[in-house]
Amino acid sequence: MDVASIDETIAGEFRFLVQERAGWSLVAGPQDLELVAHALRVLLHTGALGDFRDEYRALAACQHADGGWAPRSDEPASTVWVSAFCALMQLRGNRILGEPVLAASVGRAIDYFLDTQQDDGRWVDPRWADLDTTSHPVSFFNVVLALGERHRRADVERAWRRGLRFILDRQTPEGGWHDAGFHPSGVEITAHLIQDALVADLVLGERVPGIRDACRRGLACLRGWQAADGSWDEENVDHTMDSVRSSMVVSRILGDDAATTAPIERGLAWILRHKNAHGWGDFPGMETNLERTCDGIDTLCKYRAFAAADPRAVVRLWGYVP
Amino acid sequence: MSPETEAGWVPVARLEELDARGRAVVRVGATEIALVTAEGRVFAIQGRCPHRGGPLVRGFVEAGPAIRCPMHGWRFDLETGASDRPARATVYPVRVEGGQISIRL
Helix, strand or coil, X not given: CCHHHHHHHHHHHHHHHHHCHHHCCCCCCCCXXXXXXXXXXXXXXXXXXXXXXXXXXXXXXXXXXXXXXXXXXXXXXXXXXXXXXXHHHHHHHHHHHCCHHHHHHHHHHHHHHHHHCCCCCCCCECCECHHHHHHHHHHHHHHHHHCCCCCCHHHHHHHHHHHHHHHHCCCCCCCCCCECCCECCCHHHHHHHXXXXXXXXXXXXXXXXXXHHHXXXXXXXXXXXXXXXXXXXXXXHHHHHHHHHXXXXXXXXXXXXXXXXXXXXXHHHHHHHCCCCCCECCCCCCCCEHHHHHHHHHHHHHHXXXXXXXXXXXXHCCCXXX | CCHHHHCCEEEEEEHHHCCCCCEEEEEECCEEEEEEEECCEEEEEECXXXXXXXXXXXXXXXXXXXXXXXXXXCEEECCCCCCCCCCCCCEECEEEECCEEEEEC
């Protein structure tokens, strides 16, 4: 893959995203917070967040008293999935920004996830499958643990272990995860679970038995589900981006690059072939939307890190190493 | 004005214009509508999932009949638009006469 061309694409798409700032900026007004979190991740991974400090402050300002966020910034009720994405961006962004108001926001978010975990270790959100929902607070706690955040540390580690157990216990014998109510094919949920929830433990010292094998089997499933043209899930751009990103970080941590680099390259080539003049749509030929464009930029940033000389560079873009 | 239009029926496509799976996206004014064939009938449902805007025309048809969004799996009854998720999709009555598909808005 021509990295100079990828750098050029990242720069061009980032300029487009900034041009479209009114569509995702909390400073401009109420927003869809899932989109905002996607955009903040791009700011983080392109090194631009210092120029957008007000966006992080605005995200803290629309956090609810219970420590969570709603799907839209002007809605009153917190939900788990979007709260975890927002909290993760606050935590990782504040490593660079160093603002007390953001540190306090992260502490409140930790309280929220500790308060909302169910007895069996899962988190629930009516908009998402339970496995997918559970992966998000676990992902946030992965980074809380990796970065040495001290707030309620023992409670966090206990909740994190219970969340991981809920996920591990639901892996199918084939190696993937499925949810009959949301994700029958298993592609997106498997890609999410191994990259966002499970694999971090291998960087954090392998505290939970069984994770290495679970990740290896999940990654093998992802490879097996890839279509000959390089895409996943019937040309689904979102799920192909998820699968490529997941394959990069999981294979790197497992030391499994030899088996997975070719599928990653095929997937990335497919993504680049189906880019619109500006941005990406949900399927080939569809109009650009900003969320998918953020995912596209993020995928390219992670590929650049995957191809870098430092083998940990790609892992750093998940926040699992400082 | 045609009798169909007078009665609120709007011709949107012919059967032979549906793809191999019996599906098509049509537009009536600014409204995008997915035509989906299930259990031998053509159904009409809003084009985009109320969750994250996924294209329902690319969804997975299930018994019910129902369609599941290809993005995050929200499922909608094709007769009523009802869902187990916190949303409801708009569905439209469909009439097929002489190969002409019409919907009532």
